[in-house]
Amino acid sequence: MKTLKVLLSTYTGEKYLKQQLDSLLSQTYKNFEIIARDDGSRDKTLEILRSYDVTIIESKENLGVKRSFGKLLEYAIKDSDTDYIMFCDQDDVWEEDKLEKTLLQMQEMERQYSNIPLLVHTDLEVVDEKLNSINSSFMDFQKIDPSKNKFHNLLIQNTITGCTVMINRELAQKSLPIPDTAIMHDWWIGLVASKFGKICYVDETTIKYRQHADNTIGAKGFDIGFVLKIIFNKVSLDHNIHQAKAFLKQFENEINDETRQMLNEFISLNQKTYYQKRRILLKYKLFKHGFIRNLGLLIKI
Structure with a gap:
């Protein structure tokens, strides 16, 4: 059976982390491992992580979100059994069929294309810090067309939100190392996929994308x-x-x-x-x- 790793980077995340971890453990697809790396939190984030069935990469160094996910990706790929990888933010909530739905699309792509870098991503529901809906579609909220995912498109504007992404082993290996001058890990991985592999967008929301004062990136409405x-x-x-x-x-x-x-x-x-x-x-x-x-x-x- 093919194996899936969910990579979780945390930083001062005690406020929302339990809710996110609970949503991961409530997935309809069960054959996955959560690998977490904390980026130097001084709150109870690590304590929360240790109370769950999570593999923790020990580190007290603050690298920032891009480099932290880069370290997680390097760690995951060292395991020769890793077939698929997903990226997880600490403050969202995943729909219970997110893993299953994304994996089914990845496997469909594998039937069409063999042994090339593959990326699957989805839409998100934009919600406030209490999970009240702001917009049912992140793509509509930001007026983004996910079909514009060719290499020249992605040079200028990213269409891929990392917390919705699943990649296969070939893309993970091709994307490493993620350079310091990459804008974000998801943008870099999307560029690599667009040039050397295939990208598939699932036009469904699989995640509640929480907006709050401490978002690293966040969603900005097209007002x-x-x-x-x-x-x-x-x-x-x-x-x-x-x-x-x-x-x-x-x-x-x-x-x-x-x-x-x-x-x-x-x-x-x-x-x-x-x-x-x-x-x-x-x-x-x-x-x-x-x-x-x-x-x-x-x-x-």
């Missing part, structure tokens, strides 16, 4: 304030460029000439003139999601 910010604030692609540079360095010998040229031109964007920048974006279809975001991009870059 008038958000629209004005997009249009009038200066657009910086510096983080995207640094991530693209890391991708080129890591995979230069495995990509074709067209991809290499696109990455090199994108990386040089800040050295280009006003018109050259826009020519590069248009040439490679390096667009964000929706008219408003692209208007802001083309006006303010």
Whole structure:
């Protein structure tokens, strides 16, 4: 039987952690292991983890969420029996069929594609700290089109939320090491999947995505304030460029000439003139999601 590891990174998570762990243990699919790494909490987070059937990677070092998940991924892959991996945040609540539903889609993909990197992700329900619904669809809430998941799409804007993701062993191995200049672990893994494998989106919510004051990333509604910010604030692609540079360095010998040229031109964007920048974006279809975001991009870059 194939094995599944759920990777949980925690930091000062005592307020919501029990609820999340209970939702994991209530899954309809039971054949999985929870591997947790705490990022230096000073509250009762570790105490809570130790009260559950969880494998804990001992560490007192504070690495931040991206590097913490990177360490978890490295640990999981050292186990030769690991077939699938999922990522788990400390403050959400999983629907009881999340594992089962995602695994069924992964296995369907495996029947179509053998021995290549595979990624499955889903929608989320956006909820407040008391789990009251804010929006039944994260994708609708942020006006994101998950079908735009090609490599050139993901260079500009991420469509993949890590806490919904399942990846196979091939993608985990291909994604490591996650570079320090990757924007986030899920974004990096999505880029790797888009270039070397396949991505599948399940248009169902499998998780209650809790929003509260301490969210590392969080969900921002596409309201008038958000629209004005997009249009009038200066657009910086510096983080995207640094991530693209890391991708080129890591995979230069495995990509074709067209991809290499696109990455090199994108990386040089800040050295280009006003018109050259826009020519590069248009040439490679390096667009964000929706008219408003692209208007802001083309006006303010």
